[in-house]
Amino acid sequence: VTRGAIGRRLGLAIVMVSTAGCGGGALRSESSAEAASVRGSVVRIGFVAPLSGPFASAGEDMRRGFRLYLDRHEGRLGGRQVNVIEVDEGAGPETGVPAIRRLLTRDRVVATVGIVNSAVALGAHQSFVDARVPLIIATAGANDLTGAKGSEYIWRTSFANADFNHAFGRWLATQPPIPGGVFLLAAEYVAGHEQLTAFKKAFTAGGGKIAGEQYSPFGTTQDFQPYLTQVRASGAGAVYVFYAGQDAIGFVRQYKDFGLAGRIPLYGPGFLTEGPTLVAQGAAADGIMTILNYASELDTPVNRDFVASYEMAYDAEPTAFSVQAHDAAAVLDAALGEIDGSVSGSGLVAALPKVGEIDSPRGPWRFTPRRNPDQHVYLRQVRREGDTFVNAVIEDLGPVRPEATP
Amino acid sequence: MIGWLSDNLVSILNGVALGCLLFALAVGLSLVFGILDVLNLAHGSLFLAGAYAAWKLADDGSATGFLFAVVLAAVIGGAGGLALTAATRPLAGRGHLDQALLTLGLALVVTELVQMWFGHDPHGVLAPVGGSLDIGGGYPTYRLVLIGVGVVVALLVDRAVEHTRVGALVRATVCDSDMVAALGVNTRLVRSGAFAVGGALAGVAGVLGAPLLGANPHLDAQVLLLALVVIVIGGLGSVRGALLGALLIGQVQSLGIALAPRQAPFLLFGTMALVLVVRPAGLLGTRTVSS
Numbered sequence: 013v014t015r016g017a018i019g020r021r022l023g024l025a026i027v028m029v030s031t032a033g034c035g036g037g038a039l040r041s042e043s044s045a046e047a048a049s050v051r052g053s054v055v056r057i058g059f060v061a062p063l064s065g066p067f068a069s070a071g072e073d074m075r076r077g078f079r080l081y082l083d084r085h086e087g088r089l090g091g092r093q094v095n096v097i098e099v100d101e102g103a104g105p106e107t108g109v110p111a112i113r114r115l116l117t118r119d120r121v122v123a124t125v126g127i128v129n130s131a132v133a134l135g136a137h138q139s140f141v142d143a144r145v146p147l148i149i150a151t152a153g154a155n156d157l158t159g160a161k162g163s164e165y166i167w168r169t170s171f172a173n174a175d176f177n178h179a180f181g182r183w184l185a186t187q188p189p190i191p192g193g194v195f196l197l198a199a200e201y202v203a204g205h206e207q208l209t210a211f212k213k214a215f216t217a218g219g220g221k222i223a224g225e226q227y228s229p230f231g232t233t234q235d236f237q238p239y240l241t242q243v244r245a246s247g248a249g250a251v252y253v254f255y256a257g258q259d260a261i262g263f264v265r266q267y268k269d270f271g272l273a274g275r276i277p278l279y280g281p282g283f284l285t286e287g288p289t290l291v292a293q294g295a296a297a298d299g300i301m302t303i304l305n306y307a308s309e310l311d312t313p314v315n316r317d318f319v320a321s322y323e324m325a326y327d328a329e330p331t332a333f334s335v336q337a338h339d340a341a342a343v344l345d346a347a348l349g350e351i352d353g354s355v356s357g358s359g360l361v362a363a364l365p366k367v368g369e370i371d372s373p374r375g376p377w378r379f380t381p382r383r384n385p386d387q388h389v390y391l392r393q394v395r396r397e398g399d400t401f402v403n404a405v406i407e408d409l410g411p412v413r414p415e416a417t418p
Numbered sequence: 419m420i421g422w423l424s425d426n427l428v429s430i431l432n433g434v435a436l437g438c439l440l441f442a443l444a445v446g447l448s449l450v451f452g453i454l455d456v457l458n459l460a461h462g463s464l465f466l467a468g469a470y471a472a473w474k475l476a477d478d479g480s481a482t483g484f485l486f487a488v489v490l491a492a493v494i495g496g497a498g499g500l501a502l503t504a505a506t507r508p509l510a511g512r513g514h515l516d517q518a519l520l521t522l523g524l525a526l527v528v529t530e531l532v533q534m535w536f537g538h539d540p541h542g543v544l545a546p547v548g549g550s551l552d553i554g555g556g557y558p559t560y561r562l563v564l565i566g567v568g569v570v571v572a573l574l575v576d577r578a579v580e581h582t583r584v585g586a587l588v589r590a591t592v593c594d595s596d597m598v599a600a601l602g603v604n605t606r607l608v609r610s611g612a613f614a615v616g617g618a619l620a621g622v623a624g625v626l627g628a629p630l631l632g633a634n635p636h637l638d639a640q641v642l643l644l645a646l647v648v649i650v651i652g653g654l655g656s657v658r659g660a661l662l663g664a665l666l667i668g669q670v671q672s673l674g675i676a677l678a679p680r681q682a683p684f685l686l687f688g689t690m691a692l693v694l695v696v697r698p699a700g701l702l703g704t705r706t707v708s709s
Contacts, residue, residue, distance in 0.1 A: 066636055068538035200683060228675075229683040234631050234640065237432040238675035238682075244555050245425075258540040258634050265542050265632075271556025288539040292632065296542075 054093045055348065055355050058115035058124035060132075061150075061337070065103035066231070067128045069257060069288055070333045074126060074150055076326050077334030081341035084321065089341065090348020092355070097121060101132055108132030109139075116143045122357050123148065125340040128333075130154035130202055140165045145357040146364060148344065150337040155206055158384040164361050167383040169343060169370075170336040171305055173206035175412045176389040177281060180252075180303040181211040183391065183409055184279070185218020193221030194279075195248035197239055199259055200227035207254040207281055223248035228259075236263050240270045251276055256283035261292045268296040277301065282403065285394050287331035290401055297394045297401055305385070305412075306332040306374040307392045307403045318373035330373070339372045339385075346370070386411060428554035429676040430669070435561040437668025438568020439630070442623035443641055444648040445575055445660045446499075446616025452592040452655020453612045456506045457514045459521040462642030463528040464495040464617045468624020469633040470536060472543050476628075479544030487625045495621025499613040525638055532635045540634035560629055567626060571619070572661050579657050588612060592655050647686060651693045653703020662701050 059078060061071035075098070087093060097119050099111040109132060115121050116139055124140070125148045127133045133152040140147040141163050149157060149166065153173040157166055184194070196212060198204030204227055212222060223246045226239055243251055251272075255263045260283065267273050273296065282304025283289070285297050308319055308329045318338070322330040330338075343364070348355065350363035369378045377387035389412050392403040423430075447461045468491035475490065476483030505524065509516050545560035579585040590598045591608045599605045631637060644667065652663025666689070674685045681688075693701060 064533075066634075068533070069540070072538060226679050232640070232643075232683075232686070235432070235436060235671060238429060238672055238679065241428050241554070241676055242679070258632065258636075261540050261542050261632055262630075266630075269545070269550065269558040269560075271550045292540055292542040294542065294544075 053354070054095050055089065055123075056095050056097060056119060056121045057089075057344065058112075058119065058121035058126075059096050059098045060101050060108065060112055060115065060124060060126035061098075062102060062108075062128050063098070063100040065101075065107075066257060067101075067103070070128050070151060070331075071101065073287060073331045073333035074128070074337035076322070076328075077330065077336070077338035078125065078150075078341050080318075080322055080325055080334075081338045081345070083325070085345065089345040090351065092348055101126065101128060104129055105131045105135040109135045112136040113139060116140070116145055121145060122355050123344060123360055125337065125344070126150050127152045130157070133157055134161070137161060137163070137166055143357065144361070146360050148340045150340045151333055153206070154202055158382045162382055164364075164383075165357075167343070167364060167379065169339040169385055170332075171387075171412075172384055173203055174210035175384075176303045176305060177207045177210035177254075178214045179389045179409050179412050180279065180281075180391075181214030181216075181220070182218055183303075184250075185215050185220045190220070190249040192247040192249040193223035194250045194252050195223045195243045195246055196225040196252050197243070198227055198254035199230040199233070201230045204230070204254050208252070211252055230259075233259065234262060236266045237270065240266060240272060243272065243276065244270075248276065251278050253278065253280040253284065255280070256286075257289060260284045260289045264293045264300065265296045274299070282307070282332065282392060285392075285403055287329060287333075290394065290403065294401065295396075298396060300394045301406070302392050302394075302403065303389055303409070304332050304392060304403075305387050305389050306335045307390050307405050309392075309402050309405050310374065310390070311405070312373075312375065314371055315373040332374075335373050339370055339374075339377075342370050342372065343367055388412070424554075426673060426676065428557055429673040431553065431557065431565075432561065433669035433672040434665065435564045435568075435668070436671055437665035438565050438572070439623060439627050440644060440648050440664035440667055441568060441661050442571050442619055442626060444645040444652075444664055445657060446619045447645050448649040448652065448655055448660040449579075449588070449612050449657070450499075450616045451649065453588060453595075454503070454506070454609050456502075456613075457517045457521070458502060458506070459518055459642060460498075460502060460525040460528065461521075461616075461620055461645060462638030462640075463525045464498045464620035465624040465627070465641050466528065466532065466633075466635075466638040467491060467494045467498065468621040468626075469543075469628045469631065469637055470532065470624075471621070472625040472628035473541045473633040476546060476625075477541065477543050479546055479548060481546040484546040484625070487628075488622055491621035491625045492618040493621075495617040495619070495624075496614040497617075498621070499615070499617025500610055502617070503610045503613040525642070529635050529638060536633075536635075538635065540632055542632045543628040545629035564626060564630075575619075576657055576661075584611075644686075647690050649700070651690055651700055653700030656700070656702045659700055659702035666701075 061074045062068050063071050099115055101108040123146050127149050128151045130152040133149055146165050149168040151170050153171055155172045155174050158168050158172055196208045198208050278300045280302055282302040284302050285300055290297055346367040347360055347363040350366050351359050369376050375388045377385045380386045389409050390405050391407040391409055393406050394401050395404045450456055450458050471487040471491045475487040506517055547560045547563050549559045550556045551559055587608055591605055595605055648663040648667050652659030670685050670689050675682045
């Protein structure tokens with residue numbers, strides 16, 4: 013074999029490796045629930061979140077939030093014992109969708125909670141409709157899930173991507189004009205485009221100027237120098253970015269390394285500086301302003317109580333992911349409480365519209381007619397507090413009415 | 419021309435810095451493939467070990483901690499290389515697919531272990547040399563240091579392989595292992611040694627790269643991909659090929675993206691495909707081996 017042939021074969025191997033990295037088996041674990049009560053009213057609930065792969069950190073937070081709600085309610089929802097069946101969403105649809113199919117067919121759950129990756133939610137949403145089992149999305153933000161592809165079987169306790177970006181754009185346009193305009197930057201995937209588009213629409217409608225817009229390849233960008241150089245060359249007076257997890261850590265650290273931090277203000281959706289991401293960024297994140305539907309620093313009795321129990325149980329701060337999954341449990345609690353007798357998927361779907369206000373750590377909210385949360389969003393800024401950095405709440409930007417955002 | 423150069427100076431400089439890092443990462447993979455004919459998909463795991471060593475010992479930017487991390491990573495990488503020699507020996511002569519399956523499996527095991535020990539969260543590492551220089555509005559000093567270190571490593575490796583007796587043995591083993599063995603040389607030792615050195619370099623590269631890439635359980639797959647592209651472009655088993663490939667990919671990933679941001683997702687593999695079409699053996703890979 014010539015080296016040339018080996019080279020070509022290696023090229024194939026590279027493609028193989030690049031897909032194998034997305035592996036992550038569908039681990040399952042069945043929680044220990046007490047044996048079925050005499051009336052046999054144990055309710056089977058599916059829980060889908062990434063327990064492996066690049067989103068595992070968010071998945072772990074969701075799991076903790078959901079668990080905490082159950083633990084604080086003696087493992088009961090709506091007065092019934094529940095049996096939570098957890099499956100691993102993995103990195104994307106290739107692991108997430110089959111895991112969900114198993115929940116629906118073999119485990120015969122009456123409701124499912126979770127999902128981080130919008131591609132998984134979009135890939136599985138028809139299965140929920142067909143199986144007549146409600147899905148309560150606790151993170152995935154694709155606008156279509158509660159828009160064009162909305163269904164009475166698909167509910168969401170998190171957000172649609174457009175929601176808070178729209179609010180931030182509107183708010184920033186009311187501030188003193190930004191010389192040179194705002195440079196937009198995000199990872200190249202659906203969420204990146206939806207988030208930036210919503211910001212841009214609201215910001216330009218309010219008279220704001222855009223200095224440039226760019227998308228970095230998702231999952232293969234480790235070095236942001238080419239983008240940072242362009243930001244500088246554009247003469248932008250501010251930067252608005254959508255990055256999460258490892259991308260967010262790399263970007264924020266390099267933003268400081270290349271001398272942009274402190275000179276050009278950095279804005280973005282709150283995932284940029286949420287939870288363990290902020291811990292890893294440390295001082296590099298100081299001063300960044302973000303928007304999100306939650307901040308662990310929110311000073312309300314409900315949140316103080318929630319944060320205290322969460323820290324007690326897991327020795328970590330809760331994140332927006334924790335709260336969204338926690339609230340999904342609260343929604344199920346209220347919906348199951350509306351049902352007399354045996355529980356079915358269609359029974360739950362009939363009960364879900366009757367769920368009233370959820371008294372959440374993020375502040376009270378209720379579902380809109382399109383089954384999205386009608387919630388407040390908060391402007392936050394990273395500030396030093398002792399040895400650590402926190403997302404201090406600067407301003408409550410009020411309720412986002414998703415149906416009003418185009 | 420001068421205007422274009424000064425506009426893109428930061429991108430070009432950064433391409434060289436990335437190239438230096440990629441060389442330290444890829445040269446071991448290339449040598450192991452050339453000498454042992456082993457396709458080692460666990461190479462990224464040794465880089466991963468280096469990155470976590472840097473995070474554990476030097477995440478606050480301490481220079482002493484960083485040096486300790488370099489030494490520790492070299493030891494872990496070297497030991498890992500020896501272990502991989504032993505693990506792949508029974509597969510000798512069974513083709514590259516079996517080796518790929520074994521080493522990819524080992525890489526997945528390492529990723530799982532890292533998650534068990536250190537958790538899922540990604541981490542950042544402060545550079546031991548902070549601050550930035552006034553080049554094109556600000557360029558991190560550490561990346562210039564990286565260029566210096568990369569040049570030293572490249573010179574040392576090149577000198578060792580091309581101009582020493584041990585290097586001559588290594589090159590001879592690449593060309594015709596059986597003939598070298600017939601001359602009374604212990605080729606097992608040469609093979610283990612090359613694997614250990616390649617592993618140690620990958621571990622050190624993990625430490626050096628930590629201030630840029632941080633540490634997370636999936637870093638191994640990301641860097642392995644880059645290393646494979648580098649050695650395919652440069653030519654398998656060639657030290658200078660690995661250097662050329664690394665510098666080229668460094669430029670593609672910085673200057674290339676700066677000039678053609680919309681094509682960014684295609685640049686890396688587009689470059690590889692182009693090189694494979696024009697020179698199927700890689701830029702400097704002219705020799706042939708028997709299989």
